[in-house]
Amino acid sequence: MDAVTVNYYFGQLTLPLSALLVTAMLAGVVLGAIVLLMATLKLRYENRRLQHKLSVSEQEINSLRILPIKDSH
16 A cells, blocks of 8 residues: 555656556556457458458459350361
């Protein structure tokens, strides 16, 4: 329950050490969740882009399979 003074850019704050530790842990969890969310959104976007590219490629392959083969002889 010792009071700790935290100096930061805009001023200072005096908190009990336990409250400061809990606040720091919560800030770490929130920042970690934000980073994880951003990485997940990036992977979802990439997955959607690749699925669309695959669909277009499969359509092109199917249209090429339908074309008759012409013999040059």
